[in-house]
Amino acid sequence: MKTPKSHPETTAPRRAPPVRDGQSAAKQPKRILGAGTEPRDFTILLVDDDPAVLEALRRVFQLEGWDVAAAPGGAEALEYLQSHSPDLMITDLSMASVNGWDLLFHESFQRPDLPLFVITALPLSTVCGADKFAHEFFQKPLDLDALIAAVRRYLGE
Numbered sequence: 001m002k003t004p005k006s007h008p009e010t011t012a013p014r015r016a017p018p019v020r021d022g023q024s025a026a027k028q029p030k031r032i033l034g035a036g037t038e039p040r041d042f043t044i045l046l047v048d049d050d051p052a053v054l055e056a057l058r059r060v061f062q063l064e065g066w067d068v069a070a071a072p073g074g075a076e077a078l079e080y081l082q083s084h085s086p087d088l089m090i091t092d093l094s095m096a097s098v099n100g101w102d103l104l105f106h107e108s109f110q111r112p113d114l115p116l117f118v119i120t121a122l123p124l125s126t127v128c129g130a131d132k133f134a135h136e137f138f139q140k141p142l143d144l145d146a147l148i149a150a151v152r153r154y155l156g157e
Contacts, residue, residue, distance in 0.1 A: 042067065042088070043066070043067040043088075044061050044066050044067070044090065045070075045080065045084075045089040046058055046068060046071065046089075047070075047071045047090065047100065051072065057142075061151070066155075069084065073098065074095050074097060074103050077098070077103055081110075086114070089107060089114060089115070089116050090151075091103050091119070092118075094120065094121070100118060103116075104116055107133075116133060117134065117135060117136045117138065117147075117151075118134045118136070118138065120138075121140040122139075
């Protein structure tokens with residue numbers, strides 16, 4: 001089983017998961033029921049231009065009980081983010097037009113408490129600089145157990 005690796009040259013510490021206790025009622029996402037009987041309060045935004053990856057991850061996270069918004073590219077993600085406040089975003093880096101780098105840069109300034117995860121087919125040694133914006137990196141093919149565990153950790157589950 002592969003585990004996510006941080007960029008070997010990374011010296012900046014990762015940002016801590018956000019604290020949800022102080023969130024106002026207006027910013028709380030809708031409640032949905034998960035795979036068990038426990039209510040879930042979290043929305044994940046998935047961004048990938050590969051329809052197969054996007055659909056597979058959407059299904060995996062929905063089976064875990066999270067509300068999922070799926071965007072087939074960075075432009076669609078930015079449009080979604082204008083009117084929605086997800087609790088976590090997972091994005092590919094290499095996409096046409098508005099790419100994952102653009103999303104990381106934009107959202108790290110617009111929503112500094114939003115956990116940002118990167119999934120990429122690129123070697124992690126080539127993503128220098130993204131570590132300043134992203135909380136976690138996962139290389140494709142994805143280790144779904146590690147990705148789900150990281151999502152749970154950042155959502156405080």
